[in-house]
Amino acid sequence: MRTISELYEYHLHYIYSAEIQLVEGLSIMASKTTNRLLNEVLEIQLEKTKDNKKALSKLVESYLESNREITCLMVQAYLQEIQQFINHATEEEVLNVGLMVETQRLVHFKISIYSAALYYTNILNYQEDTRILGEILDGEHQNLITVASLEKDQID
Template sequence: MTQGMSMKMTDLQDLYLEQLQDVYSAERQLLESLGKMAQAASTPELRQGFELHAGQTREQIARLERIVGELGGQPGGKTCQAMRGLVAEGQEMIERQADPAVRDAGLIAAAQRAEHYEISAYGTLRTYAEILGRTEDAELLRTSEDEEKATDMKLTGLARSINMQALG
């Protein structure tokens, strides 16, 4: 059996727990990647944006640990394959020989793909929490979802100027 396939899923709460573990893995992987992306960024605003989001990501991880703990589960034990691929794309951009503005534009593209994945994941989790009557979970998950949306908007704002610089 592949990792994460051992737990039998019989109801929405089982799926909810499994998806929480998946997003926990995604956040842990992204946290590591954000530090590398911050170091690779040449634009101070972009570097600062990655560093700020790393701080938010730590808070999001703590929220997930709290929710999973209250469900009686362990947050680890599952690897988010989607984020593994998204992080690998970001790493490729870091390692590319590129003009600094072009690299920054590529880093934003990679980061926004990760943000969109997380916005989707948190939206789904929030919906599950609401259906399961877990109102407090839903509020915590909405906070994380809103933070991801705000980060995506900030990246879009930075991309406007950086993409123009990348034109050459």
């Protein structure tokens, strides 16, 4: 990579890889929880992730090197950790609370990668990309509020 534009394109592919992997991961998490509210939150997060993937697909296709193969290793490792946690959680309450915390950690990660992408789009003055990524980031901030309130309700 020699330019900020190439760096942004790389990051965009990285986010796209993350979202692809998270579709499967969120589906697994939703299927494992026995907490009705957490299940609903995870199902909503799953649908939003599918929407994000669709929006990102259009952005990725608009760049010349859209066939670039980049794997988000952070999400790959995260999903392995989730599976390991699920395998070790023997009590229902522990599983549900742990999945709530993991969901919050996931949303924080997504906020960080979308924030970075927005930084690049602002430098490059890519207004349409900024709008699309900004809408996704706003949705992730809302997801964080939802998950945090669910955790608070669980503790109270």
